[in-house]
Each structure stands twice: as structure tokens, then as C-alpha cells.
Amino acid sequence: MHVHDDPDVESAELAARLSGGDREALAEMYRRWSPLVHTIALRSLGTREDAEDVVQQVFVAAWRGRETLRPDRGSPAAWLVGIAKHRIADVRTQRYRTHRNLQALATEAVTEAPAPDDSDWAERLLLVHELERMGDPRATVLRMAFIEDRTQDEIARALDMPLGTVKSHVRRGLIELRDRLKEVERVSSE
């Protein structure tokens, strides 16, 4: 299954509707982005039960915090992922506490702090999602540049495209992706 959404204009419209208190907008966001949120939670936490709890919490929190959605920050996907990241961190902390308490009871030993989320599932999967919805040729240019690690000259030749066009796609594409990650950071650190 792939997550696709419509152009940015429609996403911004959806964000505006949610901010205005339209429950149907929340339902539409759930239809579009619950697989993204769920997959991130599932990879980060490992169990379906926890992942589904996170999905529930994210969309409930999205509704409650709809005033914090900034339609000007692009697709609401990054906003939802930011909320998800926060919730996932909460579950991890909770798990660590439970684990530590059990350990303390058993051995009175202090265990190490929870492992930081070094797998970056939230960011990585959001970027996969963004590349999927970005469309070609920009997405292909970015994949060739960063996943296949090809130079812009090579890409231009392979795609039979002027070098300036390739450069422009890399610039705009990377800036757009960077902005999405900034949004995740902004929301998850609140």
C-alpha cells in the first residue's frame, strides 16, 4: 500500500478546515495519513497494540491541538508525524520506567537510560512519503542524487535533462524536505 495525497493546495485547504473545527477534515486526514503514522509507530515500538494506541492518541491530539496546525507549513503530514514522534517518545519513556522499576525490585540495580530513538523512523518514513507524493521528475532526481549517490552531471545525462534543471530540482526538493523535517522538530519538541 502506498500513501498518496493530493497537491499541496488541497492539503493546505484540509489544514484550514481542521483548524476551523471541521470533524470531516480529521476523518479525511485519518484516511490519508493513518498508514504513515501507524507504520512509523510500528517500526519504532515493535508491537501492533502500542502502534495502534499511538495512532489513536495522535488523531485525538490532532483534534485537540488543531489550533497549532499551521497551514502555511505545508502538508499536515509533517505535523501529524511530529505529534506521533512525541507520543512514541512517551511510550518509550513509560517502558523504560516500567523496566527500571522491575529491575530495581529485582536487583536494585540502575539500568541505563532509554536508548534514544536513533533509528529515525519518523523522519525517514516521512521522507519516503514525501518523495512518493512529490511526483516525477523531481522525486526521481532526488532518489538518484541521494539514494544512488550519483552526481548531478550523471543524473542529467541519464535523464536526458539540462544540468540546470537537475540542479533546480535538487535545490527545491531538498529545501522542501528540510522544511518538513523542521516542522516535525517544531511539533515534537513542543
Added chain:
Amino acid sequence: MSHPSDDELVDLAVGEADDPERAAHVAGCDTCSAAVEQLRRTAQLVSGTRTYAAWQAPADDVWARVTAELDAELDAETDAESDTRTDTRTDTRTDTRTDTRTDTRTDTRTEIGAAADAKTRADAEADADAGGGTDAHTPRVADAPSVVSPVTAPAPATVTRLDRRTRRRAAGWAAGLVAASLVVGLLVGRAIWSPDTDGQVAQVALSTLDTRQRGGEATLVRAADGLDLNVATARPLDAGDGYLEVWLINADGKRMVSIGVLQPGESGTFPVTQALIEQGYVIVDISKEQFDDKPAHSGDSLLRGRLPA
């Protein structure tokens, strides 16, 4: 020199820049080097992604959980109550968006109770679906009188679909016994006809089957979207370790529908339809049920009465 543009910073980040002066500026500028670092990290994260992520949608009931939680919150605001159940995993079997009455009932349960109840009901429904009502279940009607009306052949019980929230239950009664208890119902149901007072359509006293002692009453009233059956008991009925269930039994003695669960000591309001009444489901019955995964009427009727036509 001024700060490089975003485009120029990208070129630096991805190693496609060819202006040493800009590179020198960035190296000495915290803002710009932070920006370049951010772009590099973005590129790095892209490089670590596989082209396709195997997206996995959450289970179907998660959206219902979201709406249930939000609706519970909305109800709490409406009732001006303090919101103490924000993180409660709400009974997912109840679609609370369209049924505020059910909401209220769900919300007042404890989490464990709700879960157990959901399970019971899930099992009950599964049984009803699988069994199709052919499961012969002998009712334990206390002191059933020897009056037996002529029912010639046992007919398979028919389940009428009321709507989603009424947990219909298949009832396969031994036909003779149904008829017997039905006669009791007819005998004890002392009808009081008071048309069109406060939307009241019909009222009947509910009495015990054995001693014909009056123990409550059922009133059919016109509601905004159909009919409501209000059921009240004079004294709290003893549900033992089970629960009380309200049924509408058809006058033909062969069919019945469950219309809901009655809390001991409380009155209950159960939405019914005009069509149901017109089809002859006019005998109100309160039974004592066990949490036994058996969807059929237990046969243990506590009170009964027939609504006047």
C-alpha cells in the same frame, strides 16, 4: 559578504558548489553552517530510506476509538462534567457518533467492565451469527402454568434486525413453553390505554410470571425519531451475578428481539420502531441473563407485560 541563498546552501551541502568564497563564509558563520548541516542531515536521511516503505494501515477499529474518545469528551463538555476519561480506551464496539444514549451508558462503565462486556457481546453476536437461531434453548420459566395454547409445530426462531446498537439475539425456544409463558404474559399484562398524553402511545404494567405481582411498568412514547420504550421497575430487580435484558416478544410467540440492557434499580429508555410494534412485537419482557456467551433468552423472565394494541 551577505549570507548565501538557500539554493547556494544546498549546493554546498551536497558538494556541488564551486565558489570558495561562499564556502569560507559558511565555515565562519554559525547560522549558515547550521543550515548546511540541516540540509546534509536531510540528504542523509533520504539516502537511508528505501524507495518503498511497506505501509501498514492500522486496524479498522482504531478510527472508531478516535471518534469514541472525542465524542466522550464532547459529551463531558456538554454535561459540564470534569473530563476524567481522556485516555480511556473506549468500547470500540459502540459507534458513538450516532447514538448518544449508548454513549452515556458506555462512559459510566469501568474500563475493565466495558472490555469484558464488549467481549461478551462480541461472542454473543458471533454465536448469533453462527447459530442462526436454531440453537434449541430450553427456557426456565419459573412456575410455568399448565395452560398451553395450540402451537402445532416448533418453528425456528426468527431474529429481527432492529439496528446496530440493539444486540439482537437469536432465541430458539421450545415452542410449547413459549406459548405457555406467552399466555401468562397475556394474563398478567394489565393494559392501561392513555393515548396522546405527553406523546405517550401505550402503557402496560409489568408483573411477575408466578405470583402476578406488579413490579414495574413499560411506557411507549413517541420520540423525535421514532418510539421510545421506557421501562421502570418498582424495586431494583436482582440480576445476581448476571445482568437484566429487555426484550420485545412477538405476539405470535415465535419471535423476539432484544432491545437492550437494564441497569438494576434504574429506569431505561430503549429506542424501538413503529414497524416493530406493528409487526406484533408488543410483549415487554425483562429477563435475567448470565455472562455465558449464549445470545438467546435465558428463559428466566422476571417481569412481563403486553402493550395494548
